[in-house]
Amino acid sequence: MRTYKIKMKIIVSTVFLSVCLLMAAAGCGPAQSPLLPVAALPKADSDANVLSVYMVYVPVRIGIVPLTEIVPASLSEKIAKIKVYVNLTDSFGCQQKTPGVFRFELYEHIQRAANPKGRRIVIWPDIDLTDPSENNKFWRDFLRAYELDLDFEPAATQDCMLEVTCLCPNGKRLSADFVLKLAK
Secondary structure (H helix, E strand, O other): OHHHHHHHHHHHHHHHHHHHHHHHHHOOOOOOOOOOOHHHOOOOOOHHHHHHHHHHHOEEEEEEOOOOEEEOOOOOOOOEEEEEEEEEEEOOOOEEOOOOEEEEEEEEEOOOOOOOEEEEEEEOOOEEOOOHHHHHHHEEOOOOEEEEEEEEOOOOOOOEEEEEEEEOOOOOEEEEEEEEOOOO
């Protein structure tokens, strides 16, 4: 009788241990729903509905990165340059690369004024970055910004205000200002 009780304890312990191992192997995660067949997925009524999904990823803000500076003329290059870094931000606050046409204008900066933008000094030709290969030339992935060089002959003696405007593919026009300090 005693050996019978010992054998029963071993069998019960083995069954209990097996059940515990099976439960541990099965995991405790949530039950996953079966995949829907393709026919059950919602269909797009038109291309406009498909594109509306991506509209939250278009740029909503443009900025000039504070790395922007005036690079004085060197012996090899006789003209000074303004090295401009421009970033575009979507509605989630993520900096992104996007096609667009950029326009840069330089104005006199009027300190302590309601409208600090004085008379226009320079307007550069538009820079079209709608072509992917042209866009890639100016994109700096490590900065998540575009780097552009603008020829500049510093005739002003005071600080200037640089304005960038981007015409986005969706027709939206974004602009930002940045005060450039002239070395005195």
